[in-house]
Amino acid sequence: MATPPDVLAGSATGSIYDLGYRGYDGPRLGRRHAVEALFVHGVRAVFGLGRSGRAKIAPLVLGGLFALPAIVSVGITAMAGEAAREFNPITIEGYLAFTGTTLVFFVAAQGPELLVRDQRHRVLTLYFSRALERTDYVLAKYLALLVAVALVLALPQVVLLLGTLFATPSFTDGLAEVVPQVWPVVGRTVVIAALLAGIGLVASAFTVRRAFAAGAIIAVFLVPSLVVSVLVEEVSLSGPAALVALADPFALIDGVSAFLFGAEGSTPTVIRSDLPVWLFAATAVAVCLGCLGLLLLRYRRITA
Amino acid sequence: MPGCATAVPGTVRLAASCSPARRARLDAMALISTRALSFRYPGSGGGVLALDDLTVSIEPGIVGLVGANGAGKSTLLRILLGLLAPTAGAAAVFDLDVRRDGPRIREQVGYMPEHDVLPPDVSATDLVTHLAEMSGLPRTAARERAAEVLRHVGLFEERYRPIGGYSTGMKQRVKLAQALVHDPRLLLLDEPTNGLDPAGRDEMLDLVRRTGTEFGMAVIVSSHLLGEIERVCDHVVAIDAGRLLRDAPLASFTLRTGTLVVELDEGAADVAADLVAAGIAAVTDGPRRVLVPVADERPFDLVRDAVATRGLALTRIEPARHRVEDLFRDALGRDEPEGGARGDAA
Numbered sequence: 284m285a286t287p288p289d290v291l292a293g294s295a296t297g298s299i300y301d302l303g304y305r306g307y308d309g310p311r312l313g314r315r316h317a318v319e320a321l322f323v324h325g326v327r328a329v330f331g332l333g334r335s336g337r338a339k340i341a342p343l344v345l346g347g348l349f350a351l352p353a354i355v356s357v358g359i360t361a362m363a364g365e366a367a368r369e370f371n372p373i374t375i376e377g378y379l380a381f382t383g384t385t386l387v388f389f390v391a392a393q394g395p396e397l398l399v400r401d402q403r404h405r406v407l408t409l410y411f412s413r414a415l416e417r418t419d420y421v422l423a424k425y426l427a428l429l430v431a432v433a434l435v436l437a438l439p440q441v442v443l444l445l446g447t448l449f450a451t452p453s454f455t456d457g458l459a460e461v462v463p464q465v466w467p468v469v470g471r472t473v474v475i476a477a478l479l480a481g482i483g484l485v486a487s488a489f490t491v492r493r494a495f496a497a498g499a500i501i502a503v504f505l506v507p508s509l510v511v512s513v514l515v516e517e518v519s520l521s522g523p524a525a526l527v528a529l530a531d532p533f534a535l536i537d538g539v540s541a542f543l544f545g546a547e548g549s550t551p552t553v554i555r556s557d558l559p560v561w562l563f564a565a566t567a568v569a570v571c572l573g574c575l576g577l578l579l580l581r582y583r584r585i586t587a
Numbered sequence: 588m589p590g591c592a593t594a595v596p597g598t599v600r601l602a603a604s605c606s607p608a609r610r611a612r613l614d615a616m617a618l619i620s621t622r623a624l625s626f627r628y629p630g631s632g633g634g635v636l637a638l639d640d641l642t643v644s645i646e647p648g649i650v651g652l653v654g655a656n657g658a659g660k661s662t663l664l665r666i667l668l669g670l671l672a673p674t675a676g677a678a679a680v681f682d683l684d685v686r687r688d689g690p691r692i693r694e695q696v697g698y699m700p701e702h703d704v705l706p707p708d709v710s711a712t713d714l715v716t717h718l719a720e721m722s723g724l725p726r727t728a729a730r731e732r733a734a735e736v737l738r739h740v741g742l743f744e745e746r747y748r749p750i751g752g753y754s755t756g757m758k759q760r761v762k763l764a765q766a767l768v769h770d771p772r773l774l775l776l777d778e779p780t781n782g783l784d785p786a787g788r789d790e791m792l793d794l795v796r797r798t799g800t801e802f803g804m805a806v807i808v809s810s811h812l813l814g815e816i817e818r819v820c821d822h823v824v825a826i827d828a829g830r831l832l833r834d835a836p837l838a839s840f841t842l843r844t845g846t847l848v849v850e851l852d853e854g855a856a857d858v859a860a861d862l863v864a865a866g867i868a869a870v871t872d873g874p875r876r877v878l879v880p881v882a883d884e885r886p887f888d889l890v891r892d893a894v895a896t897r898g899l900a901l902t903r904i905e906p907a908r909h910r911v912e913d914l915f916r917d918a919l920g921r922d923e924p925e926g927g928a929r930g931d932a933a
Contacts, residue, residue: 307770308730313723314690320720333713363923365675403704409765412698413669414690587670 292548318419321410325427329393332408341564343388346435347381358447364450375443375464378539380549381473382439383533386479387504389435390428394483395496397424402585403491411587421578432483433476440468467543474539478567481574482532486580507532508552528556529566538563592808616771617668618805619645619680624676626662626829630909637662639829640676645807649799651837652809659732659859660809661701664775672887680773694723697766701777701809704762707751711742711761714750715768722769729768737762740794756787763794774798774806783918792819846907847879849890852900861893862886878907 298488307535324333331338354374379386401407410420451457486499511531514520520527528534532550541548546556553563601729605742626638637659652660667680669689678685680692699884706715709718718731737746740760745753750761759779766774779795780788796819799806816823817837825833851858855871862869862879869879879886887904894901 305735307728309728310725311694311723311769312725313694316723319723320717320726324717334708344753394694400706405700405702405704406701406706408670408698408702409718410703411722412693412696412700412771413718414723415721416690505743519618 300533314414314416314419317413318416318423321420321423321426322430323417325397325424326431328396329428329431331393341392342389345385345392346438349385349389349435350439350442352382353378353442353446357442357450360446360450373443375440375447375468376544376546377549378439378443379536379540380533383536384505386436387501390483390533391497391500392480394428394429394480394500395487395490395493396430398484398487399491399493399496405587407585408587417582417585419581421582422577425484425575425578428480428484429473429476432479433472434471436476437468440472444468465542467540467545470543471539474543474564474567474571475536477571478532478535478539483489485574485577485581486522486579493540504532507531515552515587525556525558528552528558529563532570533572535567536565538565549552594838594890599808599831607684618647619643619807621663621678622664622676624678625674626659626671627674636664637820637829638673641826641829642676642835643824643831645824647803647805647806649796649806649822651820652807652826653813653815653816653823654809654811654826654832656811658811658826658885660811660826661777662829663826664698664777664807667775668693668696670869671916694769695772697769697771697774699762699766699774699776699779701781703758705750705758708749709752710749711737711746715761717764718765719768724769726796732768732770733764736767737761739767739798741790747802755782755789756784758871759783759787759791760794763791763798767798774804776806776808778809778811780810784812784897787923788815795819795865847886847890847904848907849877849904850902851875851877851894852902854897854899857928858890858893858899861897862889865889866890875902881906 285295327333329501330342331340354371356371360371401410407420411417444464448454448457448461451460481498482503486495486503490496491500507530511528511534515525515528531552534548534550534556537550537553538560540546541553543561547561553560620917621641622678624641625636627633628635628637639659641659643661652663652877654660662671666678666685669685669692679877681695683692683741685692709717715737716729719732720726724732734746737743737760740763742757742760742764745757750758751798753761759782763776765777765780778796783791794817795806795808797806799819808816811824820837822836823833824831848859849855853875855873855875855877858914859869859871859877862877867879867889869877869886872878875889879890881887892906
């Protein structure tokens, strides 16, 4: 039972806040609830929810920029009618081939938020002195960034699917076109979000500065992509040397899309390397698992 | 043998407001026990030995953990939480092994770390609510508990502002609040008065004392200032260079090391001579101070009589301030050869 508030128990120094300490006899939901709460907290943090207004600008702008081509495309199709569809360069399969960079910037801007803060201000001590395990912390954070990136990734795709559904003359035709695309869209959203989240978190786990983490994320995506595209284009690799194409993260993203949509690759690297698209998709999954492994290792060792 | 001391059960002092169930729960077992516990921080040249064959048993109550900086206090607390794995030996909290049952121990323990651990860009309310959820409390309960403990530690309107703008005293209160928010059975406070001004120290110590007594929560407070420990604790565990120095109820140990400082305008030597004649081993400390060992009430009367018969002017009588160094000197003094040998070995 709680002790009654002892308002008058002020000492000579007169502590006016002495209301007595009261215990807690309510439910304790344990570790599972802690992990769920940390996950929700993480997703909100990526979008700047529960933070100042300024923290919401970057995710809104970058998320909006990423979805903008889809919105414009659907708008034009709606106004120009069915005829415009043939000339529309924006297809759902190839959407990421030219908007992928925006998504990388989103991850670079918002991903480090999840890990860097806790390390920089040593909040990890407060987490790890509770029921929460280190593995729980990593999984909750990974899942949070994965889901947040997936939401951003899903928005333009949903817009494009709805656009197709309502732009086709008959609703049944539209449905016939859209339904087969649902699973590839869901599949690639999950795998690509996992890839971006994994790389984003690994880059954030070893620094206490957001700017370093953001720079590392951008570098990991852009530098290999540039090098590989030059190699593939100029040297025209063949045979085992073509495997270097797998080092380009954008090629992996494109490979995942192509594999799931049963299509050809959209980026020059994937097309010219002449490797099967499943190899890119499989590498993407392997990189996700590798990142998760690295994170678990890192947080097992980190001192809190 | 200071290195492998036997455990002296501590006094359990619980407030009347403590519920019988809680009291029974606390009385049931040794709260903390360590057996030949050692911890070595990895590093070049064999690393640093932070705990060295430490065997101690701690009973519920308010227990002070004293030692100089670097004596191994923080290391011990972190091992008890399962944040560090012992290099050798064993430790148990609530009869749970720290190596195996870390999560179950941490569920029931509140920990206030020594260093700054608060993110500057969130409010105290948001942080403490979040951490309450991290301890497994449902969202609504977490919010209520956060408000309650923040009020308990004395944070009101400020708690909605970002922590970055807080004073050191307010930050220390937030750190205490997050340790209390899930109503733990045991509170581990690592140097809670660190960085506080004298008034802040008094308030923090008062808060610790009240938290321990009002609800009978077991508390372990570490400090390098014995004066602080004396004010709030029932029991003292002193460690030095990772070894157990003393483990005793506060009362017994003040009696043994108790010294009275008598300050006079003049004639200290005369008073000391009178006391020595009466069988008290008083010594002078300069021309105006006499140090009188106190084992019972007798010296007080003798000092009064000596000063009165000689017509001297008495400036003040006060207990000598104990510092950790006194403890060490005393321990070494009692076991001279042992202490010396240990010093060489280290």
